Amino acid sequence: MSKLADYGVPYTTVGTSNGPLSVRGLSFSDLSHLIGRYAPIFFTLYQTFPKPGDKELVTDYLARPEVVSYMKKDLAEGLLMQAPELVSEIIACGSDGRGDADTIAAADRLPIGLQLELTSAIILATLSGFSSVGKLKEIVGPILSEAITAAEGATPKA
Numbered sequence: 406m407s408k409l410a411d412y413g414v415p416y417t418t419v420g421t422s423n424g425p426l427s428v429r430g431l432s433f434s435d436l437s438h439l440i441g442r443y444a445p446i447f448f449t450l451y452q453t454f455p456k457p458g459d460k461e462l463v464t465d466y467l468a469r470p471e472v473v474s475y476m477k478k479d480l481a482e483g484l485l486m487q488a489p490e491l492v493s494e495i496i497a498c499g500s501d502g503r504g505d506a507d508t509i510a511a512a513d514r515l516p517i518g519l520q521l522e523l524t525s526a527i528i529l530a531t532l533s534g535f536s537s538v539g540k541l542k543e544i545v546g547p548i549l550s551e552a553i554t555a556a557e558g559a560t561p562k563a
Contacts, residue, residue, distance in 0.1 A: 415533075417526045421519060428499040428523055430530030435498040439491065446488045453483055467532055476532060481524040485517060492524055499527035 416427040431439070440447055455475055457466045466472055484492050493513040494503075500523075502508025512520070 415530070417530050419519075419523055419526050426500065426523070428496070428527050428530065429501070430533060431495070431498055431527060435503055436531075438503055439494060439498065442494070443488065443491045446491055449487065450480070450483055453479070476528055477525055480528055481521050484524060485521060489513070492520055495527055496520065496523050499523070499530070 414429050416429045418425045418427050455469070455471050467476075484495070490513070493509050496512035496515070497503060497505060497508040500508065500512070502512075512523075515523070
């Protein structure tokens with residue numbers, strides 16, 4: 406039986422002119438750190454996301470072609486245009502340098518094309534577990550459906 410510590414974190418390699426750079430998806434801890442610092446920007450970006458369907462499950466939403474396309478290109482571009490400092494911190498988090506001033510400064514100095522490529526890779530790695538998670542959908546789907554049904558039938562309490 407293996408331990409989680411032995412499992413390791415999956416990384417994606419992005420080629421650069423200085424050699425390969427490995428990045429990973431963001432954890433809840435990373436996202437909490439970033440949202441704590443950039444909540445208004447995240448809210449503004451959230452408003453640009455494709456709208457989910459009525460009662461659509463997260464797994465179904467994230468598998469839709471227009472959402473996948475948005476995640477691959479439009480989200481990273483939107484971040485670069487609206488919040489370059491957030492992009493630097495996303496790259497720092499994804500390269501295991503969360504909160505490290507030197508790593509954030511290095512990410513800030515990267516060429517825009519490489520920033521876009523790294524940010525896209527980190528976003529996709531962050532969401533990779535959602536794109537084809539049949540088992541997750543099988544387990545979580547009925548729970549979410551029951552919660553939605555219960556919420557719709559609930560009456561507000563004074």
